[in-house]
Amino acid sequence: MPKSKSAYSVAGKKGKLDTHIIVVWVDNEAGVLARVVGLFSGRGYNIESLAVAEVDSKLNISRVTIVTTGSPEVIDQIKLQLKKLVPVHKVASFKREDKKVIFKEMALFKFVSNSKKMKLAVKACKKFNPVLLDETNKSCVVQVTALRREIDKMAVNFKKYGLKSISRTGAVAMTRGSDVL
Amino acid sequence: MPKLFTGAEIVFKCLEDQDVEYIFGYPGGAVLPIYDELKNFQSIKHILVRHEQGAGHAAEGYARSSGKPGVVLVTSGPGATNAVTALTDAYMDSVPLVCISGQVPTHLIGTDAFQECDTTGITRPCTKHNWLVKDIKDLQKVIHKAFEVATTGRPGPVLVDIPKDIQFQKTKYTSFKKINKKLNGNSHNYFNQKDINQLIDLMKKSKRPIFYTGGGVINSGPKASELLRDLVRSTGFPITSTLQGLGCFPGDDDQFLGMLGMHGTYEANNAMHDCDLMINIGARFDDRITGKIDEFSPKSKKVHIDIDPSSINKNVKVDLPIVGDVKQVISSIIKNIKKTKPNFANSNKQNISKWWLQIDKWRQKKSLNYINSDTSIKPQYAVQRLYELTKGKDTYITTEVGQHQMWAAQHYKFDKPNRWMTSGGLGTMGYGLPAAVGVQVAHPNKLVIDIAGEASVLMTMQEMSTAVQYSLPIKIFILNNEYMGMVRQWQELLHDKNYSESYTAALPDFVKLAEAYGCVGIRAKTPDELDDKIIEMLNTDRPVIFDCLVDKQENCFPMIPSGKPHNQMILGPEDEKDNKITGKGKALV
Numbered sequence: 001m002p003k004s005k006s007a008y009s010v011a012g013k014k015g016k017l018d019t020h021i022i023v024v025w026v027d028n029e030a031g032v033l034a035r036v037v038g039l040f041s042g043r044g045y046n047i048e049s050l051a052v053a054e055v056d057s058k059l060n061i062s063r064v065t066i067v068t069t070g071s072p073e074v075i076d077q078i079k080l081q082l083k084k085l086v087p088v089h090k091v092a093s094f095k096r097e098d099k100k101v102i103f104k105e106m107a108l109f110k111f112v113s114n115s116k117k118m119k120l121a122v123k124a125c126k127k128f129n130p131v132l133l134d135e136t137n138k139s140c141v142v143q144v145t146a147l148r149r150e151i152d153k154m155a156v157n158f159k160k161y162g163l164k165s166i167s168r169t170g171a172v173a174m175t176r177g178s179d180v181l
Numbered sequence: 182m183p184k185l186f187t188g189a190e191i192v193f194k195c196l197e198d199q200d201v202e203y204i205f206g207y208p209g210g211a212v213l214p215i216y217d218e219l220k221n222f223q224s225i226k227h228i229l230v231r232h233e234q235g236a237g238h239a240a241e242g243y244a245r246s247s248g249k250p251g252v253v254l255v256t257s258g259p260g261a262t263n264a265v266t267a268l269t270d271a272y273m274d275s276v277p278l279v280c281i282s283g284q285v286p287t288h289l290i291g292t293d294a295f296q297e298c299d300t301t302g303i304t305r306p307c308t309k310h311n312w313l314v315k316d317i318k319d320l321q322k323v324i325h326k327a328f329e330v331a332t333t334g335r336p337g338p339v340l341v342d343i344p345k346d347i348q349f350q351k352t353k354y355t356s357f358k359k360i361n362k363k364l365n366g367n368s369h370n371y372f373n374q375k376d377i378n379q380l381i382d383l384m385k386k387s388k389r390p391i392f393y394t395g396g397g398v399i400n401s402g403p404k405a406s407e408l409l410r411d412l413v414r415s416t417g418f419p420i421t422s423t424l425q426g427l428g429c430f431p432g433d434d435d436q437f438l439g440m441l442g443m444h445g446t447y448e449a450n451n452a453m454h455d456c457d458l459m460i461n462i463g464a465r466f467d468d469r470i471t472g473k474i475d476e477f478s479p480k481s482k483k484v485h486i487d488i489d490p491s492s493i494n495k496n497v498k499v500d501l502p503i504v505g506d507v508k509q510v511i512s513s514i515i516k517n518i519k520k521t522k523p524n525f526a527n528s529n530k531q532n533i534s535k536w537w538l539q540i541d542k543w544r545q546k547k548s549l550n551y552i553n554s555d556t557s558i559k560p561q562y563a564v565q566r567l568y569e570l571t572k573g574k575d576t577y578i579t580t581e582v583g584q585h586q587m588w589a590a591q592h593y594k595f596d597k598p599n600r601w602m603t604s605g606g607l608g609t610m611g612y613g614l615p616a617a618v619g620v621q622v623a624h625p626n627k628l629v630i631d632i633a634g635e636a637s638v639l640m641t642m643q644e645m646s647t648a649v650q651y652s653l654p655i656k657i658f659i660l661n662n663e664y665m666g667m668v669r670q671w672q673e674l675l676h677d678k679n680y681s682e683s684y685t686a687a688l689p690d691f692v693k694l695a696e697a698y699g700c701v702g703i704r705a706k707t708p709d710e711l712d713d714k715i716i717e718m719l720n721t722d723r724p725v726i727f728d729c730l731v732d733k734q735e736n737c738f739p740m741i742p743s744g745k746p747h748n749q750m751i752l753g754p755e756d757e758k759d760n761k762i763t764g765k766g767k768a769l770v
Contacts, residue, residue, distance in 0.1 A: 008468060008743065030313070035305060042306055073494070080491035086310040086330060 015071030019048070019096040021103065021173050022079065023181060027087035028054045028062040036064055039081050045070055049170030061089065065172050092181045103171045107151045112139045113162025121161035125154070185351040188317050188343060189214040192281060193222040195324040198357040201252050203228055203243060203622055205236040209256025210296055211283030214348035228622060228651060231643035233260050235615035237267020238641070241276045242619030245602045246577055248402060250277040250331050251619065257283045258296030262303065266609060268338045269307040273606025274425060275400055277336035279327050286346040287315060300342045311340040317350040325357050334369050335489040336400055369488050370505035377513050379501055380484055381521065385529070387458035389536045390418045393441065396425030397463015397487060399598045401507035405429070406598040408511040409462065415518060417526040417533065419540055421449035423464045424590055424605045432594030438540065442470040443741050444587040447548035447750055448540055453478050454747035461485045463507045466496040476746035486510050548739045548752055549591050558708050560585065560660045560731040564592040564632065567658060570715050577620045577629045579603065581613040581637030584666035584737045589632040611640030614657060618644055621653040628719070635661040635688060645698040648724040656718055657726045659691060662733045670736045675743065691728035700724035
């Protein structure tokens with residue numbers, strides 16, 4: 001091992017990286033998203049997806065769902081830091097493989113091709129609650145709700161049906177059964 | 182119809198209600214309405230600094246020496262950006278600051294107006310919280326909340342950004358009664374009796390225990406330090422302290438092993454490495470303390486008492502976390518010991534006697550020793566003499582950052598909390614002089630000394646002018662070796678003696694500089710004259726710049742080299758001569 005010239009210690013073992021979903025309830029005010037996101041970017045962590053909207057207009061509370069990859073130590077640290085933020089009310093998190101939690105993403109696909117291909121496309125979406133939102137004789141817009149990896153797959157496979165544009169949301173999450181977060 | 186107040190008046194009404202006596206600031210376009218009101222609020226005195234960074238550090242010095250929050254007032258744009266270093270410094274060292282900044286009028290925000298910057302955006306990662314006040318009706322609430330956030334839990338800086346039009350607008354003000362909620366009150370305590378019992382159980386079983394205490398003890402108030410002394414004496418355990426914790430336990434006590442960490446004592450670091458029970462009270466396992474994390478104190482059970490839940494398991498996994506205010510946790514531990522084992526220290530003596538024998542062996546190394554000289558002043562000697570000549574005087578010490586800071590920490594012994602102000606987390610060169618200004622403002626009749634390096638002190642030297650303006654008799658004790666000493670030391674030990682840009686080839690004549698500022702300059706060149714010159718400095722009741730010419734080559738030892746665990750320290754030159762440094766250590770020297 002080459003001799004270290006740094007006055008800092010050398011990096012120790014890194015924890016295993018896992019995908020985590022972090023749910024945060026925040027006051028819906030200017031700058032709050034920047035505060036939340038800053039804790040990730042400040043540690044050099046990328047956010048895979050982010051979904052945020054007001055869920056309680058009376059109390060002015062928004063629910064943020066963040067999907068990110070990190071070692072358990074860093075995720076724990078980010079969660080504790082999130083709890084310290086003044087506009088944050090509550091923080092929850094789980095791993096993607098958690099069976100007790102439902103994750104869903106929505107995507108809008110725009111196909112530009114002929115009616116035959118478009119029909120095939122809508123059919124191929126069948127498993128994912130397709131809704132035909134717009135239709136002309138050479139284009140259509142289809143809405144699907146599915147898991148991230150399913151949408152990833154569709155995005156690749158649907159090229160052949162004339163898929164020209166995709167718009168998708170980040171994941172939102174909800175626990176199964178009567179448990180409330 | 183109730184009386185209406187302008188935003189600027191409300192700022193001062195809030196400060197009055199928060200019992201603020203001093204604000205440190207610098208006027209400018211976007212805060213002029215606030216400065217306009219200053220004359221109408223006699224109870225609040227403004228200290229005009231020479232640079233906004235100085236205002237921030239002065240407020241830090243004020244806060245750390247008095248236990249009250251420091252208040253900073255700066256203008257928009259450069260005023261705010263200049264304060265960022267001080268805010269970050271306060272954030273890292275948990276110092277309560279409330280920074281009020283002016284902002285361009287609301288309708289100009291986002292237009293690249295003159296002296297505009299995104300102040301809340303820039304200061305977001307270096308404050309506990311910040312606010313941009315866009316509605317005059319929110320102003321009062323926000324300022325009081327700012328004080329609450331800054332001073333509760335783990336303290337820290339906050340910033341309130343007030344656009345100029347808001348400062349002019351008028352609204353009602355309802356007098357604010359400080360709810361007599363104790364600082365760091367129960368709302369931050371998450372521990373229960375079970376945790377305390379578990380800790381006491383660990384303490385009873387331990388054969389090699391150690392207390393590792395930090396700045397959290399000092400932040401918890403003077404009472405916490407008293408309780409800590411009680412706890413340490415009633416257990417008979419050894420105690421070591423971080424840089425920030427110095428003063429919470431008497432530095433000359435037998436149970437005190439000295440500071441730990443990169444430049445800590447041999448006995449403290451070895452005891453940390455070999456202990457079987459580590460009780461961390463208000464410290465945060467900083468990387469300057471732990472060295473190589475994987476080999477940090479491998480055989481110990483670790484207990485961590487901290488008010489900040491996010492400090493737990495951040496760097497080091499602990500076995501028993503106790504989240505709560507240090508004062509209340511210690512008081513609970515003491516109560517339980519007194520109830521269950523009133524004679525714990527004596528009955529436990531046998532249990533830890535071997536441990537103390539081992540510690541005494543480490544102490545024999547006398548790791549803070551250095552080779553003194555008749556011809557040149559050794560920096561360690563200068564600090565020792567300064568300590569000996571000031572120790573009866575309840576002295577307040579601030580420092581800059583570098584070798585002199587470590588020598589001060591090693592050789593100046595503190596016996597009270599809030600007497601030691603140093604930039605530990607951020608390591609801000611230029612901290613000490615303005616901090617001394619703030620300390621002297623808080624304690625006008627006390628002796629305040631900034632132990633400085635010549636490179637650091639030049640970064641904020643302009644604040645001497647502030648000291649002169651307000652007749653603050655601070656003493657700037659410069660250990661002048663013409664080098665950025667710590668940089669030079671690392672270059673010598675780690676970068677093959679390539680002294681790249683660490684020598685300052687042109688320095689001012691500090692004695693003449695002192696005269697230019699209207700204060701007193703004193704120079705000491707030899708060890709013989711040192712005592713007389715220090716006494717001359719102490720007898721001067723004006724600000725003094727003391728230029729102490731010290732050995733240029735001296736290194737700060739002991740030292741844990743990079744990436745090494747605690748038990749592999751480099752000791753000083755004497756040790757080197759005796760060839761006690763083994764292969765591994767030598768490779769690094």
